[in-house]
Amino acid sequence: MSLTKSELKMMSEFVLKTGDLTGYYRGTFGVVHAVDGVSLTIKKGEILGLAGESGCGKSTFTQLLTGTPVPLLHYESGKVEVEGIDIWNTPAEELRKEVKCKLLSYVPQSALNALNPTLRLRKFVADMLRERTGQKCSPNEAREFLAEHFRALNLDEHVLDRYPHELSGGMRQRAVIAISTYAKPSLLLTDEPTSSLDVASQKRLIEMLLSLHRTGMIKSMMISSHDICALRQLCDRIAIMYAGKLVEEGTTDDIINNPVHPYTTLLLDSLLPLEHLSKDEKFKIIEGRPPDLRHPPPGCRFHPRCPQRTDICTFKMPPAVEKDGRSFSCWLYSKGELGDG
Amino acid sequence: MDKYEVLIVENLTKYYTSGYILTKKILGAENVSFNLRKREVFSIVGESGSGKSTVAKIILRLINPTSGKIYLDGKDVFSFDKKAYWRRVQGVFQDPYSTFNHFYTVDKPLMDAFSLLEKTSSKNKKYSKTERQEIIRSILEKIGMNPDEILGRYPHQISGGQMQRLLIARSLIIAPDILLADEPTSMTDASTRVAILRELLRLKEEGMAVLFITHDVGQAYHISDRAAVMKDGRIVEIGSSEDVFFHPQHPYTKNLVASVPKLHIKWNA
Numbered sequence: 001m002s003l004t005k006s007e008l009k010m011m012s013e014f015v016l017k018t019g020d021l022t023g024y025y026r027g028t029f030g031v032v033h034a035v036d037g038v039s040l041t042i043k044k045g046e047i048l049g050l051a052g053e054s055g056c057g058k059s060t061f062t063q064l065l066t067g068t069p070v071p072l073l074h075y076e077s078g079k080v081e082v083e084g085i086d087i088w089n090t091p092a093e094e095l096r097k098e099v100k101c102k103l104l105s106y107v108p109q110s111a112l113n114a115l116n117p118t119l120r121l122r123k124f125v126a127d128m129l130r131e132r133t134g135q136k137c138s139p140n141e142a143r144e145f146l147a148e149h150f151r152a153l154n155l156d157e158h159v160l161d162r163y164p165h166e167l168s169g170g171m172r173q174r175a176v177i178a179i180s181t182y183a184k185p186s187l188l189l190t191d192e193p194t195s196s197l198d199v200a201s202q203k204r205l206i207e208m209l210l211s212l213h214r215t216g217m218i219k220s221m222m223i224s225s226h227d228i229c230a231l232r233q234l235c236d237r238i239a240i241m242y243a244g245k246l247v248e249e250g251t252t253d254d255i256i257n258n259p260v261h262p263y264t265t266l267l268l269d270s271l272l273p274l275e276h277l278s279k280d281e282k283f284k285i286i287e288g289r290p291p292d293l294r295h296p297p298p299g300c301r302f303h304p305r306c307p308q309r310t311d312i313c314t315f316k317m318p319p320a321v322e323k324d325g326r327s328f329s330c331w332l333y334s335k336g337e338l339g340d341g
Numbered sequence: 342m343d344k345y346e347v348l349i350v351e352n353l354t355k356y357y358t359s360g361y362i363l364t365k366k367i368l369g370a371e372n373v374s375f376n377l378r379k380r381e382v383f384s385i386v387g388e389s390g391s392g393k394s395t396v397a398k399i400i401l402r403l404i405n406p407t408s409g410k411i412y413l414d415g416k417d418v419f420s421f422d423k424k425a426y427w428r429r430v431q432g433v434f435q436d437p438y439s440t441f442n443h444f445y446t447v448d449k450p451l452m453d454a455f456s457l458l459e460k461t462s463s464k465n466k467k468y469s470k471t472e473r474q475e476i477i478r479s480i481l482e483k484i485g486m487n488p489d490e491i492l493g494r495y496p497h498q499i500s501g502g503q504m505q506r507l508l509i510a511r512s513l514i515i516a517p518d519i520l521l522a523d524e525p526t527s528m529t530d531a532s533t534r535v536a537i538l539r540e541l542l543r544l545k546e547e548g549m550a551v552l553f554i555t556h557d558v559g560q561a562y563h564i565s566d567r568a569a570v571m572k573d574g575r576i577v578e579i580g581s582s583e584d585v586f587f588h589p590q591h592p593y594t595k596n597l598v599a600s601v602p603k604l605h606i607k608w609n610a
Contacts (some may be wrong), residue, residue, distance in 0.1 A: 054530045169389070196527075198388045198556040203600040226530045229559070229602040256604060270531040272538075273604040274559040274586060282563055283539050286532045 014081075015187050015220040016042040016065070021078035023064045030294045034060040036244040037078070039320070042187070042220050047213060049231035049252070050224035051267070052241040055290050058224040059109060061241065062191050065222075066106045067095050083186055101132055101183045109191040111176040115164040122146075122160040125179055132183075146182055152215065153178050153208055170201025174208055181218055188212070188221045194230045206233050229273050232256060240264050243291050243301035250326030260328045263302045300331065308332060347550045348377040348400070348430075348519055353409035355395050355574075369395035370574045373409070377519060382541060382551045384561040384582065386597075387571035393554045394435075395574070397523045400552070401432045413519075428461040431512035435524030437504030441496040447507055448492050451477050454514040480513050484540050502533035509540055520544060523554045538564050558601045562586045570594045 018040050025032040035057045042048045050058050063069045065080055067087040080087040082104050090099065100106075108114070116124050126142035129135075137145075147157040159167060159175050167175065173193060181188060193209070194202045210233075212218045225231055231238055232252060239249040240263065248261040259265045269284040288305040291297050297304055303313040310331060318329040355369035370392040377383050385393045398404045400411060402423060411418040418426065434440060441447060455468045455476075468476075474492075481488040486506060491499060499507075505525050512520055522541060526534040541551050541564065555561050561568055562582050569579040570593070578591045589595045602608075 053532060199558060199597060199600050200388050202602070206602070227602075228531075229604050232604055233602045233608055267531065268604075270535050271604060272535070272557075272559045272563045274562055274598065274601045275603055275605060276587075277563065283535050283542070285535045285539070 013043055014041045015044050015046075015083060016040070016222070017079070017081040018065070019079040021061070021064055021080060022076040023060060023069065024074055024076055025060075025072045026074060027072045032293045033296055034073070034244050034293055035064060036296070038241075038244075038246050040239060040246060040249070042222060044186075045219050046237060047221045047223065047235045049228075049235035049238040050222060050241060051226060051228050051231055051238055053267070053286075053290055054226060055293075056241045057244040058226075058241055059191050060244075062106065062189050062222070062224055063108075065189060066104065067099070068092070097132075101180065101185060103186050105180040105183075105185045105188050107177055107180050107188070107190040107193065109195075111190075111193070112169055112172050112196070114176050115172060117164050120161060120163055121175060121179075125160065128179070146179065149182055150178055152217070153211060155208075168201065170197045170204060173197065173201075174205055177205075177208065177212075181212060184217050186219055188218045190221065190223050192225050193223060194225060194227055202230065206230060209234060228256070228268065228271060240267065243296060244293055245301055245329070246320070246327075247302065247330070248326070248328040250328075254326055260326070260333060261302075261330045262306050262308050262332070266307075300329075345379055346376040347379050347414060348552075349410075349412040349415075350375050350377075350396070350400065351410045351412070353396065353399060353411065354407045355392075355399060355404070355409075356407045368392075368574045370399070370406075370571075373571075373574075373576055375569055375576065375579060377550045377552055379518075379550050380545060380548050381567065382545050382553050382565045384553045384555060384565035384568040385571055386555060386558055386561045386568060388556060388597075391571040392574035393571050394523055396571075397432065397521050397552070397554055401430060401521060402426060424457060424461050427457060427517075428515060429517050430519045430521065431515055431517040432521040432523060433505065433508045433512060433525045435527045437501055437508055438496070440508060441504060443496050446493055446495055447499065447504075448477070451507070451511050451514065454511050457515060476514060477510070480510050484510055484513070485536070486510070500533075502529040502537070505529060505533075505537055506540065509537070513544075517549070519550045519552065521552045521554070524556070525553075526555070526557070526560060534560070558586060558598060570597065 018038060020037045020039055021035060022037055023035045025034055038061055052058055060073060063073060064075060069075065075088055085099060115121065122139040122143040125146055126137045126139045129137040129142055143160050146160060150157045155174055155178055159171065164172055194205055197205060213221065223231065223234055235252050237250065238252050238255040240247050242263050248264045255264060256268065259268055266286045270286060286305055291301060291304065299315045300313040300318055303309045306313065312331050318331045318334050320327050320329045321334050351374050353373040354371050357367045357369050358364045373396055385396065387393045399406045413429065441450060452473055455473050459467055478488040481491060484506060491503065496504065526537050529537065538560065541553065545551050553565060565582045567580065568582040568585045569576045570585060572593050578585055578589060578594045585594065586598055589598055
């Protein structure tokens, strides 16, 4: 089978492509439709931020991309392609050996607790390298192997000689990211890397992620976070999720300075950045709470909380509209397009 | 009398010691002095390990200081009976998950708050169960929570943000003069965070003195009237929040403020 030129171009242009990705949690609590038809692409060399309130599906989406979701989370339909490899049609063993770490690394939210408390980091790394490469690796070899990578990231290589409890939270987070990027994967997925860190360690972590990108070690990243100020410093593009759907996506500047979707506007208004705000700009809240995704509301999922809702929002899901390099789904702006179609 | 100083903290120093013969000293806080005025939110900002929680714990009398004095209405805090003191000073802590006992419904800590009221009441006032429930319901409604959604549930059934607000509700039952809020907005997202901050502001309007402890500089700036920045157990800068965060003098504060990611400005852009 030969590929057409445009197909080849598509393959080379995007590091990640998802099409209508859908996944759900099933347990005694019922079926939770946590991610519902998300289509997203990340170009090579791009850093994408994924933002939204907690419970909007950021972490679930990220886990579905890895092909190995947590218990209770199930993949339903849709496509995930990382560097052209169809993640959900790849055998688990091949996924583990050939894709993970080499093409795709995932640093979960609980990365702080990902290290083994009974082992020095170098032993932990040795175990990991042995698993990955299938070759024997002593802790000292592992230390030598990673020391250079650590130095390149401005991390003290002596961290490798420590036990996890000897390191601060920020240091542990940075060490985990450093370890998981040793093979220089094409795509790094990190879930809430900066939350639960204080200002100084947050800055160090952001700088480390930026230097990973600048030096070309990691070309593309997806960072999910509810801290939009941190994403501002990191990302080229931002995607906003709400209740398992993608509501808006665009360049960082567009999203922050010129949001289109009412949810994005409200989300940005609820932030308290260290900037002068007038009295009525301060302390704005989004009324109501995210919906129970066992029974998602009909129509636009944001309509019960939306101050600008119209009748159509309550029963029909707005289609995703692409315009000027950004995409959004909201009836406020789709009416014209609806007439055309 | 509107702005009088309810709480005065003078040269508070705390060394944590460990070991028995070869004792090791770790500095918790050193020469911390500030005062807290009525109808005011005062913030203490610092990195982890800067000693902000140590100060909060000493003020709440959960640990004893190595030296230093604290005065409540001009009276030495350590001369108060603890129960009588807690009637006037209450705290909300950063980790709501560890505050609730997972074997009981969330009503229990709220109900238990009344026993402090009964013990310190001069008129020997007793609250019956229905009276307690009525008060709890009215307070929850006042802070914008739906009591039917919350009461009778177990801690794992409600969110972290709801727990935090329940803890604020708990302290409202006691109606203290001073509320210590130690990272009350950790583990909540932007919208819930604002709801909690609004609640603190409302309490301030009602005349309470709020000591707000956080590492989030943005929040501290927006909520507080005055603020102090702590570093390695010492206060490095203190003043009005506008001065501290927008015209910092101390190099550490300058650096801290510069490290905060802004929404509209990109670093080294």
